Amino acid sequence: MSSSFTHTAAGPDRRTVAASALLAGGLLLTGGTGAARARGRAQGPARPAAGRTLRLPAPTGPHRLGVTTLYLVDRSRRDPWDAGIPVRELMVTVFYPARGVRGLPVAPQMTEGAAAAFADIDVRVHHLPASGVDWAATPTHAHPGAPAQPVRRPVLLYSPGGGDPRTLGTGLAEELASHGHVVVTVDHPGDAGEVEFPGTTPYRTDPVRTTVLRDDPRQHPALFRTLIDTRIADLRFVRDQLAVLAAGGSPDAAGRALPEHLGRALDLRRVGLYGHSAGGTAVAEALYEDRRFAAAANLEGYLDHPAERPGSGRAGELYPVARYGTDRPLLLLGSERFIGARGREELARSWSAMLARPGGRTRRRQIDGAAHWVFTDYAALAPALQAAGLMTAADRDALTGPVGPARAVPEVRHHLRAFFTRQLPPRC
Known part of the structure; x- marks a missing residue:
């Protein structure tokens, strides 16, 4: 598969675009095209007949959780990854404190269509087991359609890592919501590994859209x-659509019913952001550009552009948030x-520039013994796969580090919960 790419005015051409499924890892994605995967789904079952069911850590907060999905369409923008x-x-x-959940099932972490694509794409990228796991069976702790508590609560938007789906941030989203926030996890289609929509459209004939990314985007500055x-x-745009919801409307482009009182649960005067890797870069810069966002947490995302000539040893241009600083709280x-x-050198350089800003409100923290994907659900899932003999210690360490989930999961949760509780305190 070629790693070359070209650009048009609307973004990279879909036939030649190539970027990374892993922002920091630089690993090669070798899965087939979206069309080939669609044919495979049509010819066979979407999920294995049997396999191990993985479990996500339970949230620790006092609130039971409701969950719903929203299909949002921005008609003012063309898709940057697919010219069609x-x-x-x-x-x-959307994860939120629920008024009641009696009689309601829990939602799966992934839809069946997304799980089938995950088993083709993400499994290859992260050296996960190719068999023995039912990726569609992992349960969450949130109940679809449960009525929301009609209490205005601060809102947090989550942007996942480059090439990762929003579903890999489920555990942290549930933790924050269980302590009184409304958490909105956002997929970035074309970039995200796999996204399942409610249906097809005249311009998208498959409900599951897979990533166009192929190798490290830091090697391709324009991309x-x-x-x-x-x-x-x-x-x-998601922030705009939440305003429609809070005003009593429905932003769901498929016209699906929404949980009772969901709009009344949103306090849009208090909106924060957190993101992993590419998502961390995006939320930090969004904080700088849009004053509607009150605080942000960057989970190991660069704060600079890649060098125009990768490998030249010359530093790339800093993003404005690192160049000028921010007067609102930012956690690194x-x-x-x-x-x-x-990667460590580039990250340290851009973060140090941010921290050197006088009078800034930026703080840095570190998870010892951990690797890059400790900020995702892999922090719990990878050790479970290793314990079951389905993943090697080396592959697990490359993903999340040798730190065990008994320390890593609570520590990541603590840093995020303490930061947002301090900056955007929820009403319990």
Whole structure:
């Protein structure tokens, strides 16, 4: 598969675009095209007949959780990754404190269509087991359609890592929501590994859209810029659509019913952001650009552009948030074992510039013994796969580090919960 790419005015051409499924890892994605995967789904079952069911850590807060998804369409933008899509489509999941959940089932972490694509794409990228796991069976702790508590609560938007789906941030989203926030996890289609929509459209004939990314976008400066700019625009659009919801309307483009009181649960005067890797870059810069966002947590995302000539040893241009600083709270949370010496050096350079700003409100913290994906659900899932003999210790360490989930999961949760509780305190 070629790693070359070209650009048009609307973004990279869909036939030749190539970028990374892993923002920091630089690993090669070798899965087939979206069309080939669609044919495979049509010819066989979407999920294995049997396999191990994985479990996510339970949230620790006092609130039971409701959950719903929203299909959002921005008609003012064309899709940057596919020239045949004339609008920008997004899928988001909303986790919220529920008024009651009796008799309601829990939602799965992934839809069946997304799980089938995950087993083809993400499994290859992260050296996960190719068999023995039913990826569609992992349950969450949230109940679809449960009525929301009609209490105005601060809202947090989550942007996942480059090439990752929003579903890999489920555990942290549930934790924050269980302590009184409304959490909205955002997929960035075309970038995200896999996204399942409610149905098809004349310009998208498969409900599951898979990633166009193939190798490290930091090796392709123009593509990296498109990736981050698109995510920032996505986050700002989601914020706009939440205002429609809070005003009593429905932003869901499929016209699906929404949980009772969901709009009344949103306090849009208090909106924060958090993101992992590419998502961390996007939320930090969105905080700088849009004063509607009150605080942000960057989970190991660069704060600079890649060098115009990768490998030249010359530093790339800092994003404005690092160049000029921000007067609103920003948490930089990293891992001890961030991938690769070059990656660690680049991250340290851009973060140090941010921290050097006088009078700033930026703080840095670190998870010791951890690697880059400790900020995702892999922090719990990878050790479980290793314990079951389905993943090697080396592959698990490359993903999340040797730190065990008994320490890593509570520590990541503590940093995020303490930061947002301090900056955007919820009403319990």
